[in-house]
Amino acid sequence: MKVGPLIPIIFSLLAELIQLYTYVVLVSCLFSFLLAFGILDQRNQIVWNIGNFLYRMTEPVLRPIRSVLPNFGNMDFSPLVLLLLIQYLALPILFRIEGMLLTPPM
Numbered sequence: 001m002k003v004g005p006l007i008p009i010i011f012s013l014l015a016e017l018i019q020l021y022t023y024v025v026l027v028s029c030l031f032s033f034l035l036a037f038g039i040l041d042q043r044n045q046i047v048w049n050i051g052n053f054l055y056r057m058t059e060p061v062l063r064p065i066r067s068v069l070p071n072f073g074n075m076d077f078s079p080l081v082l083l084l085l086i087q088y089l090a091l092p093i094l095f096r097i098e099g100m101l102l103t104p105p106m
Contacts, residue, residue, distance in 0.1 A: 008102065025079050028054040028058045
C-alpha cells in the first residue's frame with residue numbers, strides 16, 4: 001500500500017495542534033494564578049473575556065481529570081496531569097501511529 005505525502009502533513013499538523021493546546025493549558029494556569037493573587041481584575045471586560053475563553057478551552061478536558069483525582073484542598077493538579085498525559089501518552093502514540101503508517105510492510 002502506497003502512502004502519499006499527505007500522511008506526514010496531517011500528523012505534523014496534529015502534533016502542532018497538541019502543542020498549541022499545551023500552551024493554552026499553561027497560559028490558563030498562569031492566568032488563574034494572576035487572578036488568584038489579585039494581579040488581574042476579573043471585572044475588566046478584556047480580562048473576563050480572556051478568562052472565559054481559556055476556561056472554555058480547558059475545562060472540558062480538565063473536568064474528568066478532576067473527578068478522578070483526590071481533593072488536595074485548594075491545589076488543582078489536573079493541569080499537571082493533563083500535561084503529563086499529553087507528553088507521555090498522546091504524542092508518543094501519535095508518532096507511533098505515524099511511523100506504522102509510513103513504514104512499508106515486509
